[in-house]
Amino acid sequence: MNCILEGSGVKAFGKAIHALSRIGDELWLDPMVKALALRSVNSAHSAYACFLFSPLFFLHYSLGSASEQSSETIKCKLAMKSILPLFRCLTSIERNVERCQISIGTPDDRVMIQFFCRHGITKTHNLRFQESEALQAVFAPHLCPNVLKAPARLLGDMVMHFPVSQEEITLSMTSQRVSLKNYYEGGNDHMKTMCTEMSLHPDEFDYFQIGVESDITFCLKELRGLLSFAESHCLPVSVHFGAAGKPVCFSVDDIVLEATVVLATLSDSESRGSSQPTETLAPSTPKCADAAVLPVGWCDGSKAQDSPAVMEMIPSSQGSPITNLPALMLLRPETDDPNGRGVADEAFASATLSPASSMICSLLFRASQQDDDGRAARLPVLACYSDEEENLEVDNTRSPSL
Amino acid sequence: MKFRGKIIDIACLNHFTRVITTISKLTKTCVLRLTPDNLFFVLSGKVANGGVSMWCELSQANFFDEYQMEGVSPEDNEICLEVTPENLSRALKTIQNAKAVKVKLTKKHCPCLTIAAELPTLSSISRVVTHDVPVDVIPRRLWNEFKEPSMPDFDVSIYLPPLKTLKNIVDRMKNLSNFLVIEANLSGEMNLKIETDLVSVTTHFKDLGNPPWGDDASQDGGPSQSRDPEAMAQARVDIRKLQQFLMGQQVNPSKAMCNIVHERGRPPDSAA
Numbered sequence: 139m140n141c142i143l144e145g146s147g148v149k150a151f152g153k154a155i156h157a158l159s160r161i162g163d164e165l166w167l168d169p170m171v172k173a174l175a176l177r178s179v180n181s182a183h184s185a186y187a188c189f190l191f192s193p194l195f196f197l198h199y200s201l202g203s204a205s206e207q208s209s210e211t212i213k214c215k216l217a218m219k220s221i222l223p224l225f226r227c228l229t230s231i232e233r234n235v236e237r238c239q240i241s242i243g244t245p246d247d248r249v250m251i252q253f254f255c256r257h258g259i260t261k262t263h264n265l266r267f268q269e270s271e272a273l274q275a276v277f278a279p280h281l282c283p284n285v286l287k288a289p290a291r292l293l294g295d296m297v298m299h300f301p302v303s304q305e306e307i308t309l310s311m312t313s314q315r316v317s318l319k320n321y322y323e324g325g326n327d328h329m330k331t332m333c334t335e336m337s338l339h340p341d342e343f344d345y346f347q348i349g350v351e352s353d354i355t356f357c358l359k360e361l362r363g364l365l366s367f368a369e370s371h372c373l374p375v376s377v378h379f380g381a382a383g384k385p386v387c388f389s390v391d392d393i394v395l396e397a398t399v400v401l402a403t404l405s406d407s408e409s410r411g412s413s414q415p416t417e418t419l420a421p422s423t424p425k426c427a428d429a430a431v432l433p434v435g436w437c438d439g440s441k442a443q444d445s446p447a448v449m450e451m452i453p454s455s456q457g458s459p460i461t462n463l464p465a466l467m468l469l470r471p472e473t474d475d476p477n478g479r480g481v482a483d484e485a486f487a488s489a490t491l492s493p494a495s496s497m498i499c500s501l502l503f504r505a506s507q508q509d510d511d512g513r514a515a516r517l518p519v520l521a522c523y524s525d526e527e528e529n530l531e532v533d534n535t536r537s538p539s540l
Numbered sequence: 541m542k543f544r545g546k547i548i549d550i551a552c553l554n555h556f557t558r559v560i561t562t563i564s565k566l567t568k569t570c571v572l573r574l575t576p577d578n579l580f581f582v583l584s585g586k587v588a589n590g591g592v593s594m595w596c597e598l599s600q601a602n603f604f605d606e607y608q609m610e611g612v613s614p615e616d617n618e619i620c621l622e623v624t625p626e627n628l629s630r631a632l633k634t635i636q637n638a639k640a641v642k643v644k645l646t647k648k649h650c651p652c653l654t655i656a657a658e659l660p661t662l663s664s665i666s667r668v669v670t671h672d673v674p675v676d677v678i679p680r681r682l683w684n685e686f687k688e689p690s691m692p693d694f695d696v697s698i699y700l701p702p703l704k705t706l707k708n709i710v711d712r713m714k715n716l717s718n719f720l721v722i723e724a725n726l727s728g729e730m731n732l733k734i735e736t737d738l739v740s741v742t743t744h745f746k747d748l749g750n751p752p753w754g755d756d757a758s759q760d761g762g763p764s765q766s767r768d769p770e771a772m773a774q775a776r777v778d779i780r781k782l783q784q785f786l787m788g789q790q791v792n793p794s795k796a797m798c799n800i801v802h803e804r805g806r807p808p809d810s811a812a
Contacts, residue, residue: 341663342661
């Protein structure tokens, strides 16, 4: 893959990387025919972000050499620590960098990023990458009952009332208003925490659709990166969500790019989602509520799906059988796989949403089930972790290099 | 116990916010005393505060458009609350463009000062932001500690030079010594001195002007008329405390006064 960015595109690209760095420690770079995808997921697998840059965004965009098979595009994973510093100071990039060239070359497992700056200075950076399957969330925003669309400014104004250190926030929607309040765990600090709440009238939004009244709690910190990106590009932000426990999706798009952040939400044990299969087959502790499902799959593009290496069936720590997600979760048609077959597999992983939370939100990594017919959709296993050891165990199994 | 206040003027809101932000830089918690005419922010000079005490008196009419309060009882028509000024400051800072701000004493999960702001929007319906700042009610038996401190008999009273200048100097002196001697006389001269084994540094200020206590002095204090105008009154203070005071200043006072009690082991009071 080889692409060239110019001028303000470099700054936008850098801003995307900043937003992604708020999410996770690793950056997945996936050059596809229709777009260059930059993705990241957090270690708890409760937040996922994806930035898609269409070829129009670039001065030049090409995938591989003609001799290679089109399916042989390299998908790579970079450490955020190695790429973020290159784009850290956006103002100086804006001032100095005229062009930026990014190329991924097979021979030596490196991503080369070259900045062509003023005064004839060229900076070349070679970053090692790990070859990896592409990361992709399986989430169908069009199935979400609640939709909001607002200028980035509005959302920025809403979150500004909350301190930067505020971890989690609760968004409530009724037909009369939309409100945000800070979420805090009960406990010692309970008495001393300042509670902030703000509410807006539906008229303030460009688009307001309410299917179900709900209160969703998600991590605000992870969202701020996207909001800042949207504000700098003056793009409206769309929010898709449903009942508590189901993921919330924030997205912005324009002609040349599309950005999405999907966050898991805390589920409420009282509101065990009606649309979410909830029975857990694992022996659950009382505090294990439904998990917020962030289906994220390893998508293999057009590669044929037989290799067992791709099948990552990770048993839940409770020893429950592995089940397949019901067809509710559709695979987003993001792969350029002509057969429309995704990777037929899932790995279950769960982790806590936030340190403060005693409700567990688990994420299912999966792809669509093409061979699902005949098999009765069984309920997903929601493994509940309350120990760190179990978390570690999961992290180990979730090694992406298959 | 009831309290409700409403601020509608943006300049008043701004000034109020700046006062509270200044206080938040000085101390983590302080006492808010509400009376029918005034609000007081008090920090009593206990050992826990390092001997720093603060008394801030705000006339409610200068800030609030509406102000109603009912104290603990008709005889003790006051309310004393322990607050964290940083929370108040944070709550106020983001609502500077509000159409109206209401402050109320409420009881949520604990007693709170609820700050509710109506923010302007493009549509006809305003946005509402509410901050609940937890407070502790201080029982009557402890109210003695928060009375207005009496101004001691000072020997010299002088207007301070611009606080920014003072801050720069004190910042640099802090690197050399922990204690600073402030001395001033009635001729408008003031010196800041530090002395260590290796070095001594003095900064001189002239023509500062002395506040005219004179006949207006209704307090016990008031410089004795017979004092030699050139004689310096000195006091030794901890530099870090002085620096803390100077750092927080956001109010841009028109006048800052320093009253020195000569070598009494009592730090000077500064009033803005």
